[in-house]
Amino acid sequence: MIEIAEPMELEKESVSLERVPTSIFKDATEASKAVAQEIAGIIRRKNAAGKPAVLGLATGSTPKKVYAELIRMYQEGDLSFENVITFNLDEYYHIEPDAVQSYHRFMKEQLFDHVNILPENCHIPTGTLPLEKLSAFCQHYEAMIEELGGLDFQILGIGRNGHIGFNEPGSLINSRTRLMTLDITTRIDASGDFGSLAKVPRRAITMGVKAIMDAKRVVLLAFGEHKAEIIKKAIEGSVTEAVPASYLQGHVNVKFVLDEASAAELTSRKTPWLLEDVVWDKVMTKKAVTHLALSLNKPILKLTNREYNENGLSDLLANYGQAYDINIQVFQGLQHTITGWPGGKSFASDVNRPERAVPAQKRVLIFSPHPDDDIISMGGTFQRLVDQGHEVHVAYQTSGNIAVADDEALRFIDFLVDFNEKFNLENDKYGKVFEEARTFLKDKKNSEIDIPSVRYVKGLIRQGEAKATCRFVGIPTENAHFLNMPFYETGAVQKNPIGEADVQIVADIIAEIKPHQIYAAGDLADPHGTHKVCLDAIFEALARLKKEEYMNDCWVWLYRGAWAEWNIHEIEMAVPMSPTQVLQKRYGIFKHQSQKDGVVFQGSDSREFWQRAEDRNQATAELYNKLGLAEYAAIEAFVRYHY
Known part of the structure; x- marks a missing residue:
């Protein structure tokens, strides 16, 4: 047997299969800053020439950090929007402009309300026009752009089916601004914003492919591993109407800006x-x-x-x-990655084990972004740590309240109110909260976000379920810590940026427990999602605490969520599970009753969370077996983070 030697530097001209200029950044934040700087440069140059900068803008989670960086530059006096004219790509039809999911509202909240752009210079398709007026409106929309000499810059995202704007698969390269029927994949992806697939509009107004291709400069952004497959098709595949983003291969001044996760399937990376x-x-x-x-x-x-x-x-x-x-x-x-002792095996050699043998009994802190991620993502490992005598704590980072259906909240409120009335219990303070929440929910409109009393009730539901899981696994209730990080409490899918209070809350619980092990959700599926924000807070807290003496003995292990698993070559600790342990994990997941039988944010996957978890864990075990290792019923996988 040989040892792999020190790496050798080899010189050879690289070959690329990418048919579009591509820039890959370590994360969405760095990529967004680079794009914002390019936009700012265009605005400054046009302003110096006494001409307006005409920008094509996009919505969704992808460009949010770009807009945040532009706002920062404006607030610091480095950028003015007085001479900027914008045209948005699209808008749902039919939708009121003040609806939570409206792109009118999105643009106001994410950019327009925070800079000195003139309201009359902001153009977004109108989602409330009568159908008979749409054709004329779309023609006028394009005519306004043409009168200004075209778009100086167009920012794009990409759908999982390859759409740009709402130009769905099948759209032709010469397509104009028009009313478009949304693809089912697009509607499924939007269902999280609307609360259910049934509430997602079936149509939208979109700028056509031709208007996008006519822009002087086009930059497409894609972040997260859920975009990796379509990015490969758009960049390395043939130009086809089945992937409208592939049309950009023919643009004379285009760039794809990616993070490492979205670039993972490109040949140059894979x-x-x-x-x-x-x-x-x-x-x-x-x-x-x-x-x-x-x-x-x-x-x-x-x-x-x-x-x-x-x-x-x-x-x-x-x-x-x-x-x-x-x-x-x-x-x-x-x-050597496989171990049945995730906390380390005491009185045994740890030379070839992923974890240390000492101390024999460790203090373990599991961070769970939502109140069920602990049991869904690492329930088998969670149980082993408890059974093997470690002091296990769980820190639930957010309340998870938006994932509770309104009907579930009403059922909970009705029980409490009826219970109090039956036994003549006096609780004026909380009685008013429940009654206020019940009144709101009964008349709630699609455009409304939950009021604080409703969020409180939904948070109580999820907190109770988390406590039930802890009892099932075998840890005392006092070892369940509910952090309720402030960034999450908006009542909407869109969250606030991570703040100092969020980081301090995480740092405080680490300092209190002084753990030998930390487990955290290392999900990269959606870099704008709650998991990633919670992970960023943990990383920042670790950076602040790393000089503390107790941190010298703290190892950090990252698990994945219900959506994806670590690649086989990345796994550093694999915890096998027997068929009995798989069933035990399933029953632990069942404690989260509000997340069963029709989850609010089901996404494109119709399976329940326990099914996703089992399928993922079984798939990991099958990979190990295919590679020639022992056959297990399931495996939970982890990667160590070095801070």
Whole structure:
């Protein structure tokens, strides 16, 4: 057996399969800052020339950080919007401009209300026009853009089906501004904003592909691993109406701006050794060998020299010897990730185990972004830590109140009110809260967000479910900590930016527990989502506390949510589960009754959370088995974070 040597620097001109200029940043924040700087540069140049800057704007979570950075520049006196004219890509039809989901409201809240742009210079399609007036409106909308000399800059997002604006698959390259029937994928993705698929409008007004292609400069942003597959098609695939974003391959001045997660499926990221010489360190070697084995559907130990050579890995052989030696090295590395002792096995050698043996009983702090992420994402590991005698605490970072259906809240309120009336209990303070919440919910409009009393009730429901899970697993109620981070409490899907109070709350609980282990949700599926914001707060808190003596003994493990799992080559600790443990985890998830039988934010996946969790854990176990390792019913996976 050989040891993988120190990486060698190899020189070779790289090859690219990307048909569009592409910039990849480490995260959405850095990418958004770069795009905002480009927009600011255009505004300043046009202003210096005495001309207006004509901007095409997009909505949704993707451009929010771009707008936040533009607001920052304006507030610091570095940028003026007095000479800016904007045209938004689209708007739902039919929708009132003050509705929570309206793009009119979105633009006001995310940009227009915070800068000195003139209201008459802000143009957004009108979602309340009579149908017979839409055609003339759409023609006039394009005519206004043409009279100004066209768009100087167009910012775009991309849908999971490849749409740009609301130009759905099938849209032609010469399509004009028009009323568009929304694809089911688009409506499913929007269902979180509307609370259910049934409430999502079936149509929208959208700027056509031609107007987008006529813009002088186009920048498409994509963030998060859920965009990775469509980004690969748009950048590396053929130009086709099935993926409208692929039309941008023909634009003379376009760029795709991505984060690492959304770029993950690009050949340059997924299998870079096929395009250029790479540094064959342990990480790259593990990635290449596991990819080869899974592609050929063969166990690692059965891979041959010929298969390495025929699949672009001849350089790996040239640098490190025979396939047999490399196979054993990678196989043993995977084997050493598997442990039934996530808190470390006391009185046993920990040389080849992912966790330390000492201290034998550890203080463990599990951060759960929502009140059910702990049991859904790492329920088997959670149970093992408790059963093996560790002092386990759970910190529920947000109330999770927006994920409770209105009917569920009304049922809860009715029970409390009826109970108090039956037993003549006096509780004026809380009685008024429940009555106020019940009155609001009975007459709630689609354009309204939950008032504080409703959020309080929904938060109580989820808090009670979390306590039930803790009792089921076997930790005392006092070890369940409800942080109620302020950024979350908007009553809407769109949250506030993370603030000092959020970070301090997280830092305080870490300082209180002084844990030997921290578990946190490392989800990158949606970099604007609650999981990522909660993770950012943890990272910032760790940076502030890292010099504290107790932090020298604290290891941080990242788990994934219900949506995706770590790639096999990334996994550093794999906790196997027996069939009995799988069932026990399922019953723990069942304690969250408000999240069963029709979740508010179901997304594109019709499975319930316990089904998603089981399928994901079983799939991870199957991957280990396919690679030639032991066969388990399920596996929960973790990656260590070094702060």
